[in-house]
Amino acid sequence: xxxxxxxxxxxxxxxxxxxxxxxxxxxxxxxxxxxxxxxxxxxxxxxxxxxxxxxxxxxxxxxxxxxxxxxxxxxxxxxxxxxxxxxxxxxxxxxxxxxxxxxxxxxxxxxxxxxxxxxxxxxxxxxxxxxxxxxxxxxxxxxxxxxxx
Amino acid sequence: xxxxxxxxxxxxxxxxxxxxxxxxxxxxxxxxxxxxxxxxxxxxxxxxxxxxxxxxxxxxxxxxxxxxxxxxxxxxxxxxxxxxxxxxxxxxxxxxxxxxxxxxxx
Amino acid sequence: xxxxxxxxxxxxxxxxxxxxxxxxxxxxxxxxxxxxxxxxxxxxxxxxxxxxxxxxxxxxxxxxxxxxxxxxxxxxxxxxxxxxxxxxxxxxxxxxxxxxxxxxxxxxxxxxxxxxxxxxxxxxxxxxxxxxxxxxxxxxxxxxxxxxxxxxxxxxxxxxxxxxxxxxxxxxxxxxxxxxxxxxxxxxxxxxxxxxxxxxxxxxxxxxxxxxxxxxxxxxxxxxxxxxxxxxxxxxxxxxxxxxxxxxxxxxxxxxxxxxxx
Numbered sequence: 422x423x424x425x426x427x428x429x430x431x432x433x434x435x436x437x438x439x440x441x442x443x444x445x446x447x448x449x450x451x452x453x454x455x456x457x458x459x460x461x462x463x464x465x466x467x468x469x470x471x472x473x474x475x476x477x478x479x480x481x482x483x484x485x486x487x488x489x490x491x492x493x494x495x496x497x498x499x500x501x502x503x504x505x506x507x508x509x510x511x512x513x514x515x516x517x518x519x520x521x522x523x524x525x526x527x528x529x530x531x532x533x534x535x536x537x538x539x540x541x542x543x544x545x546x547x548x549x550x551x552x553x554x555x556x557x558x559x560x561x562x563x564x565x566x567x568x569x570x
Numbered sequence: 571x572x573x574x575x576x577x578x579x580x581x582x583x584x585x586x587x588x589x590x591x592x593x594x595x596x597x598x599x600x601x602x603x604x605x606x607x608x609x610x611x612x613x614x615x616x617x618x619x620x621x622x623x624x625x626x627x628x629x630x631x632x633x634x635x636x637x638x639x640x641x642x643x644x645x646x647x648x649x650x651x652x653x654x655x656x657x658x659x660x661x662x663x664x665x666x667x668x669x670x671x672x673x674x675x676x
Numbered sequence: 677x678x679x680x681x682x683x684x685x686x687x688x689x690x691x692x693x694x695x696x697x698x699x700x701x702x703x704x705x706x707x708x709x710x711x712x713x714x715x716x717x718x719x720x721x722x723x724x725x726x727x728x729x730x731x732x733x734x735x736x737x738x739x740x741x742x743x744x745x746x747x748x749x750x751x752x753x754x755x756x757x758x759x760x761x762x763x764x765x766x767x768x769x770x771x772x773x774x775x776x777x778x779x780x781x782x783x784x785x786x787x788x789x790x791x792x793x794x795x796x797x798x799x800x801x802x803x804x805x806x807x808x809x810x811x812x813x814x815x816x817x818x819x820x821x822x823x824x825x826x827x828x829x830x831x832x833x834x835x836x837x838x839x840x841x842x843x844x845x846x847x848x849x850x851x852x853x854x855x856x857x858x859x860x861x862x863x864x865x866x867x868x869x870x871x872x873x874x875x876x877x878x879x880x881x882x883x884x885x886x887x888x889x890x891x892x893x894x895x896x897x898x899x900x901x902x903x904x905x906x907x908x909x910x911x912x913x914x915x916x917x918x919x920x921x922x923x924x925x926x927x928x929x930x931x932x933x934x935x936x937x938x
Contacts, residue, residue, distance in 0.1 A: 483724075513637065518629065521626060529644070569901055597887065638887070
């Protein structure tokens with residue numbers, strides 16, 4: 422129950438800091454991770470975070486997450502959480518998979534508000550957790566383009 | 571109705587893990603951008619997307635403004651029976667979208 | 677004797693052919709080698725553009741395709757033009773062009789609007805609207821891979837000259853002309869970006885910076901903005917003249933619209 426409400430909790434708790442200007446500071450995402458694991462320890466590794474080391478544009482950065490898992494009934498990845506520590510809303514997305522997925526893998530395009538670490542927490546069957554991080558350098562546009570529309 | 575597209579392989583073998591690709595047209599407005607007059611453009615996002623294969627939900631994502639505009643997802647599914655793969659999504663204003671494709675299992 | 681003569685003639689023909697080709701390619705107003713905008717984008721952006729499903733423009737192509745068959749009091753694009761894949765093939769590669777009924781050079785989006793209002797009897801489509809961009813993307817797709825090929829003869833010539841003048845005129849607080857970046861400095865780095873040749877063949881395009889698609893006119897307005905100059909309004913003669921000049925400058929370059937740009 423706690424974990425399913427993760428995205429809503431984090432949105433509410435960070436709304437205060439998100440109101441107004443975009444968050445430029447790196448935030449402490451420990452509370453978000455704890456909300457996912459319920460305080461339990463997450464094992465390091467076992468997750469491959471596919472992100473370009475340098476993202477030319479923070480508006481759309483391709484992300485692929487692969488977690489090593491047999492994806493059987495008794496041993497599979499249930500959830501994949503993506504957290505961006507410098508985004509004004511660090512909770513990016515929660516993906517739900519299961520043995521019917523065959524592979525613990527998802528791809529999407531995310532936004533990155535500046536150079537930062539992206540953290541992925543995987544929730545496995547049997548209340549096990551894994552965590553991994555990847556640093557992405559995010560570049561800015563050379564020419565200002567506001568107001569062209 | 572919101573516009574979206576889905577792509578599945580033309581045919582798959584039973585037991586094979588195949589990829590489903592989905593893209594949805596949506597601005598995913600963050601609520602932090604300002605228009606030319608300096609006014610804040612309100613938050614407007616797809617917050618939920620799920621995929622049903624036959625009777626079973628095989629994929630679901632809760633998302634927010636951290637997902638890029640025109641949300642795009644690729645996820646794997648184990649081929650069981652031939653049937654319809656239905657993707658439905660909704661945004662924070664109650665707008666919904668639906669797109670589907672037939673999965674042909676050999 | 678006969679063999680030597682044949683060989684000499686062949687050599688002469690080959691030499692003159694080379695000279696002719698060299699002269700054609702060496703127009704000083706055109707960058708050599710001519711390169712599409714996608715060649716100056718990152719690998720991710722290039723991959724996105726060439727993926728017909730993941731390219732966000734595909735959503736607008738779908739939209740344009742849907743509009744194509746939509747009926748307005750019994751009238752539709754399809755009703756006159758049939759299958760777009762056949763009737764619109766090569767069309768986008770020939771725009772902007774002089775239009776007799778308009779009495780001036782117009783770009784593709786203006787031509788589309790003219791059809792929507794005159795041919796369908798429907799409401800004019802706003803600049804940068806989803807429907808207009810959708811139609812433009814759908815039609816431009818039918819020219820993908822074909823060489824840009826606009827005519828600047830006859831009544832179009834004055835517009836071409838105007839466009840050329842604008843292309844070489846310094847503007848804005850940064851006091852830059854198009855040529856300063858896109859001829860003198862293409863391939864060089866500007867902060868984290870590589871300056872392109874400013875070729876128009878990828879437009880309309882999905883610009884990540886806008887998080888939506890836009891027309892070439894929008895991109896040109898953004899350029900004026902970038903050098904801190906006043907932006908010409910949509911549909912202005914200056915923008916159309918520039919579009920024509922850029923299309924002429926891109927002669928022979930394969931169309932790659934609908935594109936993806938940073």
